Every structure is written in C-alpha cells, then in structure tokens.
Amino acid sequence: MKAIVFSIKEWLTTTHHKQIGILYIVTAIFFMAVAGMLGEMMRTQLAVPMNNFLTAFDYEQTVTLHGLLMILWVLTPLAAGIANYVVPLQIGAKDLAFPRMNATSYWTYLFSGVMMISTVFLPGGGPDTGWTLYAPLNTIQFTPQPGMTLAVLGLLLLSLSITMSSINFLTTIVKNRAKGVTWRRLPLFTWSIVFTMALALFAFPPLAAGLLLLSSDRFLGTVFFSSTQGGGILWDELFWFFGHPEVYIVVFPALGVIAEVFQTFAKKPLFSRNVFIIEFAAVAFLSMGVWMHHMFTTGVNYSVLQTFSFTTLAISVPFEGLVLALVLTLYKSHITLNTPMLYCLGAIFTVTLGGITGVLQAFPVLDYTFNGTYWIVGHFHYVMAGTTLFALLAGLYYWWPKITKRKYNEKFGVITFLVAFVGFNVLYFPYFFLIAMPRRIFTYTVASGFASANLVATIGAYVFGPAAAVAVLVLILSLRNPVLKEANPWEAQELEWTQNYQHLPGSPTAPSSTEVAVDPPAKKSAGQWYWCMTGSCKQPRPTLSGRKKLAFQRKQGSISGKSLMPEEKSGE
Amino acid sequence: MSQPIPTSAADWNSFFYIAITIAMVALAIVIGAMIYFVVKYREQKGQPKFVPDFTPKKSTAKDSVIFALISVIILASLVTASYTLVPNARFEPSDPKILVIDVTAFQWDWRFGYPNGVTTLGNVTLPGNTTIMFNVTSADVMHNFYLVQFRVSTEAVPGRYNVIWVTTPVATGNEVYTYNIYCKELCGVGHTFMDAVMTIVSPAAYEKWLASQMPSNSTATGG
Numbered sequence: 001m002k003a004i005v006f007s008i009k010e011w012l013t014t015t016h017h018k019q020i021g022i023l024y025i026v027t028a029i030f031f032m033a034v035a036g037m038l039g040e041m042m043r044t045q046l047a048v049p050m051n052n053f054l055t056a057f058d059y060e061q062t063v064t065l066h067g068l069l070m071i072l073w074v075l076t077p078l079a080a081g082i083a084n085y086v087v088p089l090q091i092g093a094k095d096l097a098f099p100r101m102n103a104t105s106y107w108t109y110l111f112s113g114v115m116m117i118s119t120v121f122l123p124g125g126g127p128d129t130g131w132t133l134y135a136p137l138n139t140i141q142f143t144p145q146p147g148m149t150l151a152v153l154g155l156l157l158l159s160l161s162i163t164m165s166s167i168n169f170l171t172t173i174v175k176n177r178a179k180g181v182t183w184r185r186l187p188l189f190t191w192s193i194v195f196t197m198a199l200a201l202f203a204f205p206p207l208a209a210g211l212l213l214l215s216s217d218r219f220l221g222t223v224f225f226s227s228t229q230g231g232g233i234l235w236d237e238l239f240w241f242f243g244h245p246e247v248y249i250v251v252f253p254a255l256g257v258i259a260e261v262f263q264t265f266a267k268k269p270l271f272s273r274n275v276f277i278i279e280f281a282a283v284a285f286l287s288m289g290v291w292m293h294h295m296f297t298t299g300v301n302y303s304v305l306q307t308f309s310f311t312t313l314a315i316s317v318p319f320e321g322l323v324l325a326l327v328l329t330l331y332k333s334h335i336t337l338n339t340p341m342l343y344c345l346g347a348i349f350t351v352t353l354g355g356i357t358g359v360l361q362a363f364p365v366l367d368y369t370f371n372g373t374y375w376i377v378g379h380f381h382y383v384m385a386g387t388t389l390f391a392l393l394a395g396l397y398y399w400w401p402k403i404t405k406r407k408y409n410e411k412f413g414v415i416t417f418l419v420a421f422v423g424f425n426v427l428y429f430p431y432f433f434l435i436a437m438p439r440r441i442f443t444y445t446v447a448s449g450f451a452s453a454n455l456v457a458t459i460g461a462y463v464f465g466p467a468a469a470v471a472v473l474v475l476i477l478s479l480r481n482p483v484l485k486e487a488n489p490w491e492a493q494e495l496e497w498t499q500n501y502q503h504l505p506g507s508p509t510a511p512s513s514t515e516v517a518v519d520p521p522a523k524k525s526a527g528q529w530y531w532c533m534t535g536s537c538k539q540p541r542p543t544l545s546g547r548k549k550l551a552f553q554r555k556q557g558s559i560s561g562k563s564l565m566p567e568e569k570s571g572e
Numbered sequence: 573m574s575q576p577i578p579t580s581a582a583d584w585n586s587f588f589y590i591a592i593t594i595a596m597v598a599l600a601i602v603i604g605a606m607i608y609f610v611v612k613y614r615e616q617k618g619q620p621k622f623v624p625d626f627t628p629k630k631s632t633a634k635d636s637v638i639f640a641l642i643s644v645i646i647l648a649s650l651v652t653a654s655y656t657l658v659p660n661a662r663f664e665p666s667d668p669k670i671l672v673i674d675v676t677a678f679q680w681d682w683r684f685g686y687p688n689g690v691t692t693l694g695n696v697t698l699p700g701n702t703t704i705m706f707n708v709t710s711a712d713v714m715h716n717f718y719l720v721q722f723r724v725s726t727e728a729v730p731g732r733y734n735v736i737w738v739t740t741p742v743a744t745g746n747e748v749y750t751y752n753i754y755c756k757e758l759c760g761v762g763h764t765f766m767d768a769v770m771t772i773v774s775p776a777a778y779e780k781w782l783a784s785q786m787p788s789n790s791t792a793t794g795g
Contacts, residue, residue: 056761056762056763056764057761060758060760060761060763063758128760128761129758130758134713134714134757134758135714136712136713136714136730137713137714137758137759137760142679142712142713142760227731228730228731228732229731230731230732231730231731232713232714232729232730232731233729233732266613267622267624268624269626272635272636272639274636275635275636275639278636295727297716297725297726297727297734298727298729298734299726299727299729299732299733299734299735306654306655309651309654309655310651310654313647313650313651313654314647316650317643317646317647318643320646321639321643323602324602327602327605327606327609330606330609330610330613331609331613332613333609333613334613334615334622334624335609335610335613335614335615336615337610337614337615345606345610348602348603348606349603349606352599352602352603353599356595356596356598356599357595359595359650360588360591360592360595362650362654363587363591363653363654364654365584365587366584366587366588366591368723368724368725368726369584369723369724369725371716371725371756372716372718372725372756372757373718373756436720436752436754438716438718438754438755438756438763439756439758440758440763441763441764442764443764444764491624493624493626
C-alpha cells in the first residue's frame with residue numbers, strides 16, 4: 001500500500017522527461033477514447049435519414065467537442081508525449097532543458113482538457129459552434145451558455161501549455177545536444193519535432209490573441225467579434241492564421257515517425273535525407289502563408305485569391321516531395337513487414353490521398369463547392385485521423401520495447417492494423433461522394449440522397465473505432481509479456497536504440513544522473529560515427545537489470561518523488 | 573424529373589473530372605510504387621540476415637536539382653490552371669440585363685429581396701436564361717449561401733455584401749425547375765434545416781409571378 005502511495009506521489013510530482021512522456025501518452029489516449037466515442041455518436045446519429053438519436057443542440061456540441069479534443073488534446077499531445085520520451089534519448093540530453101516547465105505543461109494540458117470536457121455538463125451545455133468557433137456565433141449574444149466561456153478559457157490554457165512545450169523542446173534541441181549529435185546527424189524524428197515546435201511557437205499566439213479578445217467580448221462586453229464592421233472576418237483571420245499551421249503541427253511528427261520506422265524496417269537510410277529536411281523547412285515556412293485558403297468563400301478579393309491559391313499549390317510540392325522521399329526509401333531495401341511498418345505504409349496511403357484532395361481545394365473555383373461540405377471532412381480526416389493516428393500508433397508500437405522493455409504480440413498487431421485500415425477507408429472514403437452535403441448538419445432527409453454514403457460510413461465507423469481501441473489494448477496487454485533481454489530488439493540504427501544511456505560525450509548535461517552512465521565512445525569523425533552506431537565498434541552496455549537500475553536511480557535521487565517541490569538540477 | 577444542369581455546374585464538373593483524374597493517376601503512381609517496392613523488397617523467410625549500411629553517402633547536387641526542376645514544372649502547371657479558372661466564378665459578367673437579388677441570411681432562413689421591393693422567405697423564383705447577381709449578407713451570424721446544383725457558394729457575413737453570379741438554365745414554356753439552396757456554415761441549432769428552394773420559370777411566368785407578389789396596399793414594402 002505504501003509503495004502505491006509513494007508511486008502515485010512520484011507520478012504526481014515527476015519532472016523526468018520519460019515519466020512525463022508516459023503521462024502525456026496515457027492522457028492523450030484517454031482523451032482519444034472520449035473524442036472517439038463522440039465520433040461514434042455522430043456516426044450513429046447520421047446512419048439513417050431523420051434519425052433522432054441526438055438532438056440538434058447535442059449534435060452540435062458533439063461536433064465541437066470531437067473536433068477540439070481530437071486536434072488539440074489528442075493528436076498534438078500524443079506526438080508531444082512520444083517526443084518527450086524519445087527526443088532527449090535521440091540527442092543524448094539528460095532531460096528537457098526545463099524539466100519543471102515540462103511538468104507544468106503537462107498538468108496545464110490535463111487540466112485544460114478536463115475543463116473542455118466538463119463544459120458539456122454545465123447548465124446550458126457546452127460550445128456548439130464547431131471547432132472553428134466562428135464569430136459572431138461565439139459571442140455572448142448567440143452562445144450565452146457558460147460552457148462556451150469555459151471552453152474559451154480551456155483553449156487559452158492549452159495555448160499556454162503548448163507554447164511552454166514548444167519553447168522547452170526548441171531550447172533542448174538547440175542547446176542540450178550531445179557533442180557528437182550535430183544538426184546534420186540529428187535523427188529525423190527530432191528534426192520533425194524541431195519544425196513542429198517552431199510552428200507551434202508562432203501559430204499559437206494568434207489563437208491566444210483571438211481567445212483573449214473573445215474573453216474580453218464575453219466578460220467585459222467589448223465588441224471585437226460581434227461588430228458588423230468585420231468582426232467575423234477578424235476571427236477568421238486570427239483563427240486560421242493559427243489553424244493552418246496547426247494542421248502541419250499535427251502532421252509533422254507523423255512524418256518523422258514514418259521516416260524513423262522506414263529507416264529501421266527497410267534497413268536503409270532515408271532517400272535524399274538533406275533534401276527531405278530542406279523540404280520539411282519549406283513546408284513549415286510556407287504553412288505560415290496559406291491560411292486564407294480557408295476563407296476563399298468569405299468574399300476576399302481577386303488578388304488575394306490568386307496569391308493564396310499560389311502559396312497553397314506551392315506548399316503541395318515540397319509536401320509531396322516528403323512523401324516521395326519516404327516511398328523511394330523503400331526502393332532496393334529489405335523490408336520487414338511488421339506492425340509499425342504496416343501502420344506507416346497505411347499512413348503513406350492516407351497522406352497521399354488526403355494531400356491530393358487538398359490540392360484540388362487549392363483551386364478557388366473548386367473550393368467554392370468543396371468549402372463546408374463533407375468533401376472537406378473527408379480530406380482532413382484522411383490527413384489527420386488517418387496519417388497522424390496511424391503514424392503515431394506506429395510510433396507507439398515502434399518505441400514500445402524502448403518504453404516498456406516488452407514486445408507486443410505481432411500477430412494481434414498486424415490483424416488490428418488490417419481491420420483498422422479497412423474500417424478507416426470504409427468510414428471516410430464515402431465522404432468524397434458527399435459534395436452536396438453540408439458539414440455539421442445533424443440529420444438529413446431521404447430526398448437529399450445522402451443516405452447510402454452515410455450508412456456505409458457509419459458501418460466503417462463501427463469497424464474503425466473498436467479496431468483503434470484494440471490497437472491500444474494490444475499494447476496494454478503486452479505489459480504482461482516477459483522483459484526483453486536485448487536493448488535494441490529492432491536492430492535499429494538511431495541513437496536512442498544504439499546509445500543505451502542518456503548522455504553522450506560532451507553533453508552539456510553530463511554526467512547523467514538519470515541513466516546508468518557508461519564510458520563514452522571515443523571521439524570519431526563523421527563516417528566513423530555512423531559506423532560506430534551500427535554496433536560494429538566496441539560499445540560498453542549497461543549491465544544492470546531494469547529493477548536494479550531503478551533502485552540505483554532511486555539511490556542517486558534522480559527519479560524525483562522526494563518532495564512535492566522537486567529540486568531542479570543545475571545543468572552542470 | 574430531369575432538370576437541366578446549370579452552365580456553372582457543367583464548367584465545374586468538367587474541370588473537376590479532369591482534376592480528379594489527374595489526381596487519381598498521381599495517387600496510383602505513388603501508391604503503386606509503394607506496393608511494388610513492398611512486394612518486391614520484402615524480406616522472405618530463410619534469407620540470409622541482412623546487415624544494413626548506414627554510412628552517409630556523398631549527397632549529390634544532381635538529386636536536388638532534379639527534384640527542384642520537377643517541382644517547378646508541377647507548380648507552374650497547377651498555378652496556370654488555377655489562374656485561368658479563377659475568373660470564371662469571380663468576374664462580373666458583361667450581360668447588361670443582370671437581375672440583382674438581395675439575399676439576407678438570418679437564424680435560420682433566407683430572405684430574398686427583388687429590385688421592385690418584393691421580399692420572399694425561403695423561396696426565390698427566378699426567370700430562365702438570365703444572369704442573376706446574388707448580393708449576399710447576413711443579419712446575425714455567419715452563414716454560407718450554397719447553390720448546390722449550380723456548384724457555387726459564398727459566405728454570408730454580417731455587415732458585408734458578397735456577390736456571386738449565376739446564369740439560370742433556359743426555361744421558355746411551362747417548365748418549372750427547382751434547385752436547392754443550403755446553408756454550409758454552422759450557424760446554431762437551426763443550421764440543419766436552413767435551406768431554401770430556387771424555382772426557375774420562364775421570363776413571362778416570372779413577370780406574372782412578380783406582379784402577383786406586389787402588395788395591393790403600398791404601405792407593406794420598403795425600398
């Protein structure tokens with residue numbers, strides 16, 4: 001009993017990047033379960049025409065909460081959780097640069113998510129404006145319920161959390177790399193986190209600004225967004241200036257995971273690695289300049305249409321280059337088809353289809369019709385639900401032996417993937433045939449002709465949802481498996497597997513207190529470094545078993561839990 | 573009942589089908605290549621263990637140049653297509669006899685105002701073979717005026733007039749065509765059923781209908 005209390009206290013007060021990473025992953029999966037249930041509720045309501053499973057108001061709340069939770073409380077933090085665990089290991093840092101800020105980020109995130117879910121239980125209900133919270137529907141005149149105000153505050157808190165995270169990660173990656181880990185050798189997942197966090201740093205302030213103005217409208221009676229002199233457009237601009245980079249914030253870690261998994265299981269370095277990173281940078285840069293394509297129908301003038309049509313088409317070129325580089329990596333490779341690899345191949349399919357349908361939307365003429373219909377819903381679910389979810393699941397499966405020292409059941413993993421992939425496509429592909437169906441309608445008539453596609457989609461939802469749950473269950477069940485003996489079961493080449501200790505020679509955070517320190521390898525030149533990473537050079541490995549190691553760390557005082565206010569170690 | 577496809581929708585469809593065909597070919601190439609690689613380079617059971625070589629290769633500038641060139645060609649063709657198509661839906665048509673209809677969206681219906689002051693709710697009757705200019709605004713929150721079968725839409729923004737043009741299909745005799753108008757922007761709980769009907773009749777029938785809508789007492793309408 002005492003041990004449990006101690007460990008709860010330990011988890012509540014931890015500042016260690018691995019533990020916070022696990023907290024992030026567990027919490028994101030919890031929110032995913034909630035948001036997934038909301039999705040199943042919507043599909044149930046839309047299964048047949050004139051259904052009355054949900055009322056209009058309940059349906060709009062469901063739509064809103066599903067969107068907000070999935071994008072901001074599931075996909076972004078799940079990637080942040082994996083990054084929390086993996087990035088310091090990949091760059092040879094002891095921990096993130098600001099461990100206590102990292103803990104603050106996590107608890108702020110958890111609290112804001114609880115706030116967001118609790119809105120629907122308040123009298124008057126939660127926000128029912130869609131995840132875009134368009135003005136002036138978001139003002140107190142049209143949504144007087146306190147749940148809406150709470151949602152705005154929850155979003156503000158989340159912006160705070162993500163901004164702190166992004167500063168933390170960027171500082172860590174810039175300052176705390178071990179000596180051997182130069183920018184050119186930086187692992188690709190870490191590269192993807194660099195671009196993700198750089199985008200987050202610039203994308204969330206406009207959202208926070210908009211939310212502050214909105215709070216001011218709701219609390220103080222100002223008229224920023226209720227004004228008929230452009231209030232609605234002002235929100236559009238602020239929201240989408242955040243909203244479009246956010247799409248890439250969601251997708252970038254997925255591409256990073258795919259690159260890692262392909263390198264390991266195709267047993268080949270990434271095709272044109274340098275071009276890949278340059279393209280990453282190009283997409284990140286251009287993504288700050290395409291937000292107006294969400295507003296093609298708001299009556300913007302012709303030159304703006306042309307400009308943003310151009311930038312949107314331009315961003316598709318480096319983005320497709322990223323996908324092509326990943327696909328070409330498989331050329332003349334030696335592919336092991338296991339669960340993470342299959343999830344990544346599935347993600348490549350969804351990102352290509354989602355990306356290509358997105359290119360069509362870059363044509364303003366086509367967008368006049370697509371805008372606000374189920375085509376758009378299909379497009380962004382392919383990009384976000386498909387690509388990011390599949391790739392992050394691949395990441396979990398891939399790093400699972402690293403995190404838990406256990407191997408999942410391969411057969412279950414593969415079967416779950418196949419079911420989930422089929423279910424996903426049955427669910428979202430029919431959306432591309434619903435060009436006439438407006439988004440966020442809670443039901444439709446028989447005469448509208450939407451019935452058959454919706455029924456198929458609902459059947460797909462009943463397959464995809466449970467399959468995604470089982471995918472997580474397969475991982476949880478693997479905790480009963482015996483502890484792995486080898487530290488690198490995949491025979492992967494990247495630093496987090498080959499360097500089974502925290503600090504590398506010359507790390508500013510050395511000596512490490514969080515892992516068993518081993519003798520650093522001798523300084524090597526660029527070519528030799530990689531040669532060394534393949535395991536050919538003699539490399540001392542820690543010999544202590546997991547339990548002994550934990551005891552050792554406790555003795556060292558490195559796993560926090562001694563006091564509620566954990567001591568931050570100086571970076572010496 | 574088969575109704576004529578409006579010209580704007582015919583244009584839209586033809587471009588859409590070309591674009592989606594190209595897109596699907598591109599998709600097939602990428603995914604086909606991926607599946608081919610996976611099948612061809614899959615590790616078979618009983619093969620000797622493969623030892624990967626991660627020695628960094630000298631990156632050649634040739635790769636990057638080819639990448640950049642292909643990118644520029646794709647981008648140039650896409651942008652050309654986009655720029656030549658944008659005007660179709662945005663430029664004011666040269667037809668001098670434009671019928672201007674004021675559209676006001678509100679929670680949760682559409683109000684249509686005719687040039688002579690007649691207003692209707694949820695139903696707009698229009699003459700065939702005429703260029704119609706919809707002058708769209710909103711009285712409260714954002715809505716989206718979506719002419720489904722015409723394949724055009726515009727946002728209805730409070731305090732702002734957005735304009736779209738369509739040409740109605742030819743109707744000369746007793747034909748009555750009806751088209752749907754949906755709201756595409758979530759505007760509150762009534763969003764789902766915020767639709768309207770566009771009825772196209774012959775110009776003669778339209779004049780007759782408009783005259784019948786004129787109120788007999790002159791106090792009912794404002795400008």
